[in-house]
Amino acid sequence: MKYFNIKDPKEQLSFKEATIQGLGKNKGLFVPEKIEKLPNSFFENITKMSDVDIAFTVMYPFVKGSLNKEELQQILTETFSFSTPVQPLFKNRYILELFHGPTMAFKDVGARFMARCLGKFTQNNKNVTVLVATSGDTGSAVAHGFYNVEGVNVVILFPKGKVSPFQEYQMTSLGKNIHTVEVEGTFDDCQALVKQALHDKELNEKVALSSANSINVARFLPQMLYYFFAYKQLKEKLANKKWMVSVPSGNFGNLTAGLYAQKMGLPIHKFVAANNDNDTFYQYLQTGKYTAKPSVSTYSNAMDVGDPSNFVRIQQLFNNDKNAIKDAILGFPVNNKTVLEKITELYQKTNYIIDPHGAVGLVALEHFLHNDEIGMVLATAHPNKFDTVIRKVIPDFKEPKVDLSKCFKESIKNSYNDYVKKIIR
Numbered sequence: 001m002k003y004f005n006i007k008d009p010k011e012q013l014s015f016k017e018a019t020i021q022g023l024g025k026n027k028g029l030f031v032p033e034k035i036e037k038l039p040n041s042f043f044e045n046i047t048k049m050s051d052v053d054i055a056f057t058v059m060y061p062f063v064k065g066s067l068n069k070e071e072l073q074q075i076l077t078e079t080f081s082f083s084t085p086v087q088p089l090f091k092n093r094y095i096l097e098l099f100h101g102p103t104m105a106f107k108d109v110g111a112r113f114m115a116r117c118l119g120k121f122t123q124n125n126k127n128v129t130v131l132v133a134t135s136g137d138t139g140s141a142v143a144h145g146f147y148n149v150e151g152v153n154v155v156i157l158f159p160k161g162k163v164s165p166f167q168e169y170q171m172t173s174l175g176k177n178i179h180t181v182e183v184e185g186t187f188d189d190c191q192a193l194v195k196q197a198l199h200d201k202e203l204n205e206k207v208a209l210s211s212a213n214s215i216n217v218a219r220f221l222p223q224m225l226y227y228f229f230a231y232k233q234l235k236e237k238l239a240n241k242k243w244m245v246s247v248p249s250g251n252f253g254n255l256t257a258g259l260y261a262q263k264m265g266l267p268i269h270k271f272v273a274a275n276n277d278n279d280t281f282y283q284y285l286q287t288g289k290y291t292a293k294p295s296v297s298t299y300s301n302a303m304d305v306g307d308p309s310n311f312v313r314i315q316q317l318f319n320n321d322k323n324a325i326k327d328a329i330l331g332f333p334v335n336n337k338t339v340l341e342k343i344t345e346l347y348q349k350t351n352y353i354i355d356p357h358g359a360v361g362l363v364a365l366e367h368f369l370h371n372d373e374i375g376m377v378l379a380t381a382h383p384n385k386f387d388t389v390i391r392k393v394i395p396d397f398k399e400p401k402v403d404l405s406k407c408f409k410e411s412i413k414n415s416y417n418d419y420v421k422k423i424i425r
């Protein structure tokens, strides 16, 4: 399989090259040259297959030529060391829990897969240093995913005082090949430092640099897989019913991966793009115009994105046909107040505690769902990760234990030179 740069389609790379390089010329994202339908027999037999076998069948065409069958099998087995159960909520509503991995957010799937790919690809070569800017979840998933992976060093930048203590603990308590740098600034400052380093010619001659956000094909593509695992669990209930899937969205990597799964034949009828107040995509669906905005802070902070990076992959998938996009994806924005009301209501009705991101997804799903359809919302994080929000409406909700004295972290004052010294250690 070849991957081409959306901005410069003449730039074509293998899966291996695209994973190592991350981003193409002119900051263009890579996409696979084709997404082929899986045979009907696959969907007929899916309930008899193990998750790893399903994952192998779906992923193999995308990595062929870069990973052999044994390598892919091993990577998938290690990636999915945890389950992704679909739980009934009430009536025709279901929730796909993606938070059973080591850092309790769906990003564990992509981070674990990518880390293992990069580990394979750098064998016998010189070390790679992976740079990540994070507002919380990405950093912890990448830290745990890449922990102890040989040949890969990780440098994580997070804004001082702007991640939750639990997230900080998850990122900073590992050590070894995971280096965390606390930046006296905002998430945008962290992101700017990472970008500056990736484009610094002199630095790149000294160290091989890569990045690990959802722009990277090796982080993005495995997110298709749990849509198939969910189908396996819901197949009987779906029978002849329509399946609506709501995705709490920020950079839209998760939702775009779902669209790829649909293109491979997964019978999802409609997607719901659930936004918080950062509603660039919702506005696009309303007006047909895409206008990036500065992000605003909300309770679902992993979705506080004003210019979703995977939007271009959605456009490419639908050949820039706005009507086709509107037909496939419904959109709905949900504010903080409604999120708290939904967390409360669901808890009172079912005892289920949903995190603020999942709550955005549930509100948006219910806005569109009919009684004769099956609705599924992706629970992208465990409520423990956002316990301070939950406690606003469920005061008894316990604080997770963290010991920040066990941290390995260094601080910089937003200075590029200090930061570069940490990269070249």
Ligand SMILES: *Cc1c(COP(=O)(O)O)cnc(C)c1O
Residues within 6 Å of the ligand: 105, 106, 107, 137, 138, 214, 248, 249, 250, 251, 252, 253, 254, 255, 302, 303, 357, 380, 381
């Ligand atoms: C990253 C994240 C999201 C947003 O996912 P995208 O793929 O960027 O749209 C949603 N919820 C949680 C908990 C996250 O960590």
